[in-house]
Amino acid sequence: MKSREQEYKEIFIAEALEYFDALNRHLSNLEKTPEDDQILAEIFRLLHNLKANAKAIGYLQISDLSHKLETAFELVRKHELAFRNEVATVLFDGVDLLGELISNVDDPDFKISDENLIRNLEAIVSPGLGTSVPEVTKVAKFNDRNISLSDLVYIQIKKLDHLLNLVGELIIDRDRIISLSKDLNSDELKVVSSHLYRITEEIQFSVMDARLVNVGSLFNKFPRIVRDIAQAEQKEIQLEIIGQDIQIDRNILQIITDSLLHLVRNAISHGIEKGAERLKKNKSLQGTLTLSAQSDRDNVLIRLADDGKGIDLPAVKKAIVARKFLPKDAVEDLRETEVLSYLFEPGFSMAKEITEFSGRGVGLDVVKNAIDSIGGRIQVQSAKDKGTTFTLHLPTSIAVKGALLFEVEGGYYAILLMHTDSVVSLDKDELHEVGDVLVANVKEESIPIIYLRDFLNNNTDKMPPGSKYRLNGSVQNIIIVTYNNRRLGLIVDKLYRQQDIVIKALNKPVDNIDIYGGVTLLGTGKVCLVLDVPAITRYFAIKK
């Protein structure tokens, strides 16, 4: 893998060469129609971009020369310089030199072959000459015209999406072939299929790699946004950005863009206090907002932390009661993380109580839905007067996801690893019927347990009451899933393995059954339904 810097450089060169080609094209056209303002404007734009890009990456010779050419064309545009004869020659030579500089940007020994060229450029733009043609020195032709094509291609994300879908299909078929080769027990087929395995894996990684972009491409838009919102709110805010180099799938970044913007806006408008208030609390006048990214195995963590007043827990509790999510006495027993999890409930965000007291919770359910849709997770932590931190756990890639496979009543199901906490085997005696809910003590925590067989067979709106009588056998396999700070145990019939799966969306008319997140094909060709943990926990939270 090349370093980031090297990659930036290559992108710059490719772009610059493209600009160079465009400049030449426009110059040739301009020679035929010297008065065409549109062509002039285009040349102007190209030179301007080139100057800015070159300056940003530190190629000062290129930015200087672009600047000089820009100045010359400015005069042409203002009709103070006519684009013909010597002037045209000088400008053509100038653009040629630009091309030379771009192609030799890596060569530290490269020298401009004829300094006269620069002098000519300066001469034609020097003031006081009026319309008279300045003295131009002949320049040695340095360019022996080799044509070179760019090393970069631009590609529409749509095409990469298509490619990725095809890879998904390929992987499904590959797994099928591998399992067939085992069934048929043919050595030859096994050799071929293991080769196929390696190749598809490589294709998959290459396609995924091609879709990766720097988190920085999103993060770097925030300094300006933060400045604008802060100014509107009359607050002083310092934005710290960490980990721009972390890479993530471009579409995932696209999907979280609005969410992140929303969270940032919330943090500035409602999280961070005004200067005077901060001083009263012995905080620095300037609030700090930290936007960071970090890699965590196959995931990317994006964190937004503010050092504002934190989320007003009593107000959130009040709203939980007011919105009739829970009775008053139940709310008092909730742990802090559970209280905060209600911020993401649909409908909760509309709670007036919250917006009035702390302003948090506006549209957080929308944020959460966006993150759910790509199989991510969002967490929130908050401390009074210390600040609030939102953490987004995002997959690096949309294509392939780790999942846990299991069986219920002869049907195959999968749950994303992103949502699984652990897998435990408990004896029937360790399960307790509390009210009509099964509860188990796992790692010092009482966790509600759902018997999936009952849950799936139950066609009413109510959660079936948990009863130990219906359980088969004494040892129960339980997958502990976690979502929105809540834990839930699912009893399954048979546990299989972890596997990377490619999720396909369900088609109409069975696409809107909320407990399914999609479907996948197993290597055996069998259809495997992917259970949607967010929907199941929601079922449980509301319908218990």
Add this chain to the structure above:
Amino acid sequence: MQPDEISEKREINRESSVHLIVFKLGSEEYGIRIEQVKEVTLTPEIARMPKTPPFIKGIANIRGDIIAVMDLEERFKIAPIAPEVENSGKRNTYTLVLEAKDYTIGLMVREVPQSLTLPISRIEKTPSFIQDLNINDNYIEGIGKLGSRLIIVLDFHKILSFEEVEQLKA
């Protein structure tokens, strides 16, 4: 039946007659216009899909597309005729893959479907007594007659009404 064979026939018969795929439900014959049928295949393995109505048998993998498979006998509450006792316990069923405006669905039938061409004049528009009975929003488009055979022509687009598609939500 090969798909290209279907399209060939479709070309020839477009003008004056209706080309139907005919299958049996219970003891009656039903037909669906061939334009609405994408293909006919042996029913592949169907994975049960909990939390769907009983007439959805489950989902199946047909050439990489995963589609829902429906049992119309169950949907129309038609009692299946007593299964003939055969040597093999399990009989093959067939699935008609139907394309509606915005979805594809499989229709499970017990016997090999036939293809049949009827002149339009042989199809009687839905008789009024059926309309009066108000059965399921007139999914019966008409009744075709061919000799002594009577074929109930279904308008597949109306088999699952919008409400029902919506109701599939758990």
